[in-house]
Amino acid sequence: MGLPKRRCPNCGDTEQHFxxxxxxxxxxxxxxxxVPVHRAELDKYRRCTREGCVRVQSYFNWRSGFDLPDEFRTPPQTAA
Incomplete structure (x- = not known):
């Protein structure tokens, strides 16, 4: 079983792995x-794995989320 797929508003509202x-x-x-969050509650948040996406959202509610700053953005892979 792979990573869970969820709706990602940053990726054109498509299903992405988190x-x-x-x-x-x-x-x-x-x-x-x-709102202060307990570390245990933070475990319900996931990050989109699509290249270049910085979306973090609740596993249970895609509307509950935010973007990481650009320094967390994955640089595009270049062919050698």
């Missing part, structure tokens, strides 16, 4: 939320 937040993404997400 993964758990990692390291600096988690730290930013804790600071980003307007």
């Amino acid at each position: 993964r758990h937040l990692r390291g600096a993404e988690r730290a930013f997400a804790l600071a980003q939320t307007l």
